[in-house]
Amino acid sequence: xxxxxxxxxxxxxxxxxGGLADVCGALPKEFDxxxxxxxxxxxxxxxxxxxxxSQFQYVSHFWMDAGPYIRGKYVGILKYVMDGVTYYFIDxxxxxxxxxxxxxIRSDIEHFVFFDKAVLSMLKHIDFRPDIIHCHDxxxxxxxxxxxxxxxxxxxxxxIRSIMTIHNLKFQGVWDIKTMQGLTGFSRNxxxxxxxxxxxxxxxxxxxxxxxxxxxxxxxxxxxxxxTDYYGEGLNGLLSARHFDMQGIVNGIDYNVYNPSTxxxxxxxYDAESFRxxxxxxxxxxxxxxxxxxxxxxxxxxxxxRLTDQKGLDLINYVMDGIIDDYTQLVxxxxxxxxxxxxxxxxxWKYPDRVSANICYSDDLAHKLYAAADAFLMPSxxxxxxLTQLISFRYGTxxxxxxxxxxxxxxxxFNEYDNTGDxxxxxxxxxxxxxxxxxxxxxxxxxxxxxxNQMIDRGMTKDFSWNASKFRYEGLYNYxxxxx
Numbered sequence: 212x213x214x215x216x217x218x219x220x221x222x223x224x225x226x227x228x229g230g231l232a233d234v235c236g237a238l239p240k241e242f243d244x245x246x247x248x249x250x251x252x253x254x255x256x257x258x259x260x261x262x263x264x265s266q267f268q269y270v271s272h273f274w275m276d277a278g279p280y281i282r283g284k285y286v287g288i289l290k291y292v293m294d295g296v297t298y299y300f301i302d303x304x305x306x307x308x309x310x311x312x313x314x315x316i317r318s319d320i321e322h323f324v325f326f327d328k329a330v331l332s333m334l335k336h337i338d339f340r341p342d343i344i345h346c347h348d349x350x351x352x353x354x355x356x357x358x359x360x361x362x363x364x365x366x367x368x369x370x371i372r373s374i375m376t377i378h379n380l381k382f383q384g385v386w387d388i389k390t391m392q393g394l395t396g397f398s399r400n401x402x403x404x405x406x407x408x409x410x411x412x413x414x415x416x417x418x419x420x421x422x423x424x425x426x427x428x429x430x431x432x433x434x435x436x437x438x439t440d441y442y443g444e445g446l447n448g449l450l451s452a453r454h455f456d457m458q459g460i461v462n463g464i465d466y467n468v469y470n471p472s473t474x475x476x477x478x479x480x481y482d483a484e485s486f487r488x489x490x491x492x493x494x495x496x497x498x499x500x501x502x503x504x505x506x507x508x509x510x511x512x513x514x515x516x517r518l519t520d521q522k523g524l525d526l527i528n529y530v531m532d533g534i535i536d537d538y539t540q541l542v543x544x545x546x547x548x549x550x551x552x553x554x555x556x557x558x559x560w561k562y563p564d565r566v567s568a569n570i571c572y573s574d575d576l577a578h579k580l581y582a583a584a585d586a587f588l589m590p591s592x593x594x595x596x597x598l599t600q601l602i603s604f605r606y607g608t609x610x611x612x613x614x615x616x617x618x619x620x621x622x623x624x625f626n627e628y629d630n631t632g633d634x635x636x637x638x639x640x641x642x643x644x645x646x647x648x649x650x651x652x653x654x655x656x657x658x659x660x661x662x663x664n665q666m667i668d669r670g671m672t673k674d675f676s677w678n679a680s681k682f683r684y685e686g687l688y689n690y691x692x693x694x695x
Contacts (some may be wrong), residue, residue: 212246212247212248213246213247213248213342213343213688213689213692214248214249214250214339214340214341214342214343215239215242215247215248215249215250215341215342215343215344215345215688216249216250216251216252216330216339216341216343216344216345217235217238217239217249217250217251217252217345217347218251218252218253218327218330218344218345218346218347218351218354219231219232219235219251219252219253219346219347219348219350219351220253220254220312220313220323220326220347220348220350220351221235221253221312222235222236222251222253222298223235223236223237224236224263225253225256225259225260225263225298226253226256226258226259226312228311228312228313229378229379229517230378230429230462230596230598231347231348231378233462233464233465233598234347234376234378234429234462235251235253235347237463237464237465237677238463238677238680238681238684239251239296240294240295240296240677241677241678241681242681242685244295247685247688248339249296250296250297250298250299250339250341251296251297251298251299252298252299252300252301252330252333253298253299253300253301254300254301254303254306254307254312254322254326255267255287255289255300255301255302255303255307256307256309256312257304257307257308257309257310258309258310258311258312259300263291266291267289267290267291267300268289268290268291269287269288269289270288270289270290270299270336270337271287271288271333271336271337272285272286272287272288272302273286273332273333273336274286275325275328275329275332276396277324277325277328277394277395277396278324278392278393278394278395278396278397279393279396280321280390280393280394281321281324281325281394281396284303284305284325285302285303285304286301286302286303286329286332286333287301287302287303288300288301288302288333288336288337289302290337297339299333299337301326301329301330301333303325303329306321306322306325306326307322316384316386317386317390319350319384320384320386320390320391320394320415321394323349323350323351323353323384323415324353324391324394324395324415326350326351327350327351327352327353327354327357328353328357328395330344330351330354331354331357331358331362331368334367334368335367340367340371341371342370342371342372342688342692343371343372343373343374343688343691343692344358344371344372344373344374345373345374345376346373346374346375346376346419346423347376347378348376348377348378348379348382348416349382349383349384349415349416349419350384350415351375351419352375352383352384352414352415352416352417352418352419352420353395353415353418353419354373354419355373355375355418355419355421355422355423355424356395356397356401356407356418356419356421356422358371358373358422359422360397360401360422361396361397372424372425372691372692373419373422373423373424373425374423374424374425374426374427374687374691375416375419375420375423375425375426375427376426376427376428376429377416377420377426377427377428377429377437377595378428378429378595378596379595380416380428380437380442380443380444380446380595381444381521382416383409383414383415383416383417383444383446384414384415384416385409385410385412385413385414385415386412386413387412387413388402388408388411388412388413390413391407391412391413392413401418405421406418406421407421409445409446410445414446416446417446417449420446420449420450420453421449424456424691425456425457425687425691426450426453426456426457427457427458427459427460427687428457428458428459428460428595429459429460429461429462429595429596429617430459430460430461430462430595430596430597430616430617430619430620430621431458431459431461431620432459432615432616432617432619432620433459433593433594433595433596433616433617434457434458434459435459436593436615436616437450438450438451438454442593458683458687459620460680460683460684460687461596461617461620461621461675461680462596462598462601462617462680463601463675463676463677463678463679463680463681464598464601464602464605464675464676464677465676465677466605466676469578469581469602469605469606470605471486471581471582471605471606471607474578474582476574476575476578476579477493477578477579477581477582477583478492478493478496478497478579478582478583479492479493479496479582481493481582481607482671483607483668483671483672486607486667486671487664490582490583490607491507493579493582493583494507494509494511494583494584494585495507496579496583497511497542497579497580497583498511498540498583500579501542501567501569502563502564502567503540503542503564503565503567504540504564504565508538509538509539509540510538510539510540510585510586510653510656510657511539511540511541511542511583511584511585511586512534512539512540512541512542512584512585512586512587512588512611512649513541513542513544513580513581513583513584513586513587513588513603513608514527514541514542514543514544514545514587514588514589515543515544515545515577515580515581515587515599516543516544516545516547516589516599517545517546517547518545518546518547518548518551518552518555518570519547519548519551520548520592521591521592521593521594522589522590522591522592523589523590523591523592523613523640523645524551524554524590525642526590526640526641526642526645527588527590527642527645528554529642530642530643530645530646531558533646533650534646534649535558535562535565535566538653538657539565539653540565540566540567541558541565541566541567541588542566542567542569542580542583542584543555543566543567543568543569544569544571544572544573544576544577544580545569545570545572546570546571546572552568552570555568555570556568556570581602581603581605581606581608582606582608584603584608585608585609585656586608586609586610586611586635586652586656587599587600587603587608587609587610587611588611588649589610589611589612589613589618590611590612590613590637590645591612591613591615591616591618592613592615592640593615593616594612594613594615594616594617594618595616595617596616596617597612597616597617597618597621600612600617600618600621600622600634601621601675603670604621604633604670604671604673604675605671605675607667607670607671608667609633609634609635609652609663609666609667609670610622610633610634610635610670611634611635611636611648611649611652612634612635612636613636613637613638613640613645614636614637614638618636619636621675622634622635622636623669624636625655625662625666627655627659627662630662630665632666632669633666633669633670633673634666634670635648635649635651635652636648
């Protein structure tokens, strides 16, 4: 039995702010339990829903020091078993009594320094010694550092391997060296340019990337992009140096949650055979609910996103009046920077029968939009993986994407001459190029309906379930354990 421990800051269904939580919630369930014992550890946030927290079982507790700033801290260990997977929760009221998992960065860094050391320290208390600790994003970046330094003196930890997965390189956990020394207890010689030092500060993610036995990220193209100046966020040199120990593995989606033939949240269920008739029902019902012009012939574009710079919303702003013609509707769901929230509110005021701005996150409404929309727009500046386009395929909705990261890896551009492809894409980060491809997609939708429907057929047969990605992780784990 091979033992793997996922360490992360969030995990579905307990706590979620982004795609990281989906990975840590869905992937561990996929492994064959006859060969793999995959468990998960996250902080015991007070904002985890009470119906879960009330069922957590107490395992043990101990007291722990990290650096001089973290002394004599209580570490509680709780556990919960669901769908055959064991989840551990690190308990400390000072650090994890919160209404959201993240606050100001200085506090977050202290919380996750504590968490990282606690994860390694708890192993002797839970009767589980993992062969591999799979660390996710900067919040767990110090686990490989502790493992190869302070904990290397204890034979219990000898031979435990570590993987560092980058979900979004933009977030790294950077703070000044003096504070980080005080929090971690690391010696001064770890804060050098070849280790944790980064532009005269200390960088938690960089520590993980230096000390982990292997690095993964969430798509093949993103793994290549982050070795360049433009996408590398200052760590491209290190990532290039480690490129033999790095690969991209595309995320999956839960095919039970996102299934148009059984989805209880949509107006009318359908499958690959019936979408030609049933998808229009979903469109008209959503148009009515959102106060848009009810007309199944309108071209409905969906956008579900964090409303931030990363997502290419400035491109939309630049050509919005060109996108929203008499035949087109845009439905937006998301929250984020106020300038983008207000931008979409403005266009909803200007075009009330064509634009619906839902400045919120509603899972219920999101499912309805996936089922109703004809196309989904993702003009991202960068996109490590992207889940929206994978869900779109599942619901027979055609993605329109910029060729970056996981979007490039998963969407095959439509070619009308040999009738191939399953979406539309543009290359340069340029609003006019985006508008051109949106208008081209409208032309195919209205003038070449048979080819449009064949494009949907191809998209709906693609397999982006976790079952597909699982085999690549199994191969990686076996490689690290010397079993290939």
